[in-house]
Amino acid sequence: MNAQRESVRIVLASRNTAKLAELRRILGGGYDLLPLPDDAPDVAETGGTFEENALLKARAAAAASGLTAVADDSGLRVDALNGMPGVLSARWAGRRADDAANLELVLDQLTDVPDGRRGAAFVCAAAVATPDGEERVVVGEVRGALIREPRGSGGFGYDPIFVPHGDTRTTAEMSAAEKDAISHRGQAFRALAGLLPEVLGS
Amino acid sequence: MNAQRESVRIVLASRNTAKLAELRRILGGGYDLLPLPDDAPDVAETGGTFEENALLKARAAAAASGLTAVADDSGLRVDALNGMPGVLSARWAGRRADDAANLELVLDQLTDVPDGRRGAAFVCAAAVATPDGEERVVVGEVRGALIREPRGSGGFGYDPIFVPHGDTRTTAEMSAAEKDAISHRGQAFRALAGLLPEVLGS
Numbered sequence: 001m002n003a004q005r006e007s008v009r010i011v012l013a014s015r016n017t018a019k020l021a022e023l024r025r026i027l028g029g030g031y032d033l034l035p036l037p038d039d040a041p042d043v044a045e046t047g048g049t050f051e052e053n054a055l056l057k058a059r060a061a062a063a064a065s066g067l068t069a070v071a072d073d074s075g076l077r078v079d080a081l082n083g084m085p086g087v088l089s090a091r092w093a094g095r096r097a098d099d100a101a102n103l104e105l106v107l108d109q110l111t112d113v114p115d116g117r118r119g120a121a122f123v124c125a126a127a128v129a130t131p132d133g134e135e136r137v138v139v140g141e142v143r144g145a146l147i148r149e150p151r152g153s154g155g156f157g158y159d160p161i162f163v164p165h166g167d168t169r170t171t172a173e174m175s176a177a178e179k180d181a182i183s184h185r186g187q188a189f190r191a192l193a194g195l196l197p198e199v200l201g202s
Numbered sequence: 203m204n205a206q207r208e209s210v211r212i213v214l215a216s217r218n219t220a221k222l223a224e225l226r227r228i229l230g231g232g233y234d235l236l237p238l239p240d241d242a243p244d245v246a247e248t249g250g251t252f253e254e255n256a257l258l259k260a261r262a263a264a265a266a267s268g269l270t271a272v273a274d275d276s277g278l279r280v281d282a283l284n285g286m287p288g289v290l291s292a293r294w295a296g297r298r299a300d301d302a303a304n305l306e307l308v309l310d311q312l313t314d315v316p317d318g319r320r321g322a323a324f325v326c327a328a329a330v331a332t333p334d335g336e337e338r339v340v341v342g343e344v345r346g347a348l349i350r351e352p353r354g355s356g357g358f359g360y361d362p363i364f365v366p367h368g369d370t371r372t373t374a375e376m377s378a379a380e381k382d383a384i385s386h387r388g389q390a391f392r393a394l395a396g397l398l399p400e401v402l403g404s
Binding site: 044045046048080081082083084086088091092093094095105108109111112113114117 | 247283288293294297306316
């Protein structure tokens with residue numbers, strides 16, 4: 001089939017309006033990006049990797065909507081925790097934990113970890129899936145280090161303790177535009193945008 | 203120097219009387235095993251591995267006592283947590299957390315992990331250090347799987363959710379003797395016992 005490049009409708013496997021707005025900025029004018037329909041079933045994030053979870057969500061959204069779907073799965077990999085919280089980043093302190101509890105637990109677990117061994121990375125897998133089974137997944141990553149006390153009120157999640165390499169501020173101390181420019185999610189979705197023409201044209 | 207094999211005095215880098223009794227059984231009659239002196243300084247377990255921490259504790263105890271010292275560091279490696287809690291096993295839910303809180307957090311983090319991916323291992327590093335700088339470290343490991351609800355009242359730590367390969371009971375449902383026979387700590391200290399003559403004879 002031939003994709004109509006001018007107005008291809010794509011579903012984002014999320015109902016988060018901030019994420020929808022961010023992705024509209026990144027993907028640009030060639031796409032009509034829609035939120036996940038209200039009646040789409042929830043997807044259990046049972047994958048062991050960000051890539052698996054992003055693909056699970058994109059496939060489910062494509063199946064539910066009959067449209068090409070994009071999805072992401074993101075988290076923090078902490079070197080001293082062997083890459084965890086990883087896919088459990090949003091529920092590290094338990095399924096009912098909030099951002100503050102997750103962040104406090106990571107800080108507590110790292111109490112005895114000296115400054116030279118506090119490396120970490122924000123990682124984002126972005127996936128696209130079409131109703132007829134085409135799919136791609138890419139990964140964006142930003143490396144940095146974890147400080148000992150939260151700083152800044154922007155962002156969410158672990159942003160207040162993450163200082164990217166080459167900066168002295170946490171990602172919670174940056175403007176949204178500054179963070180987008182370097183962030184794992186920005187990188188992953190800019191990379192995915194580069195693959196959309198070949199996926200949609202197939 | 204020549205070791206007096208009949209009554210070599212060895213310090214255990216612990217004041218845990220249960221551990222002292224267990225180790226006396228394992229090492230047998232050739233050694234006079236003493237608890238850590240009350241005035242020995244506490245050692246920060248800053249190592250990134252069980253081996254490092256066991257050596258840190260053995261060296262510190264040897265320095266404080268002027269005697270050969272043995273020490274161990276143990277924990278649970280969970281496959282789906284990339285080998286964590288690992289060296290953080292005793293403080294996984296935070297520095298003030300108890301065994302029950304640590305166990306509950308691991309169960310919570312593994313909620314979505316299916317039965318086929320719930321592998322884990324109890325790991326123990328046992329170290330010996332002499333005042334003149336001889337040292338050895340060995341590792342014992344028992345592999346198994348984590349169940350979803352605690353069972354049994356024996357043992358401590360993560361015993362109520364750990365079923366060793368080849369058994370259907372948790373290590374908290376075994377007698378102390380049964381657990382000793384297969385346990386990571388039993389294996390590590392039996393292995394270390396085999397090295398003591400060469401360390402003490404040097």
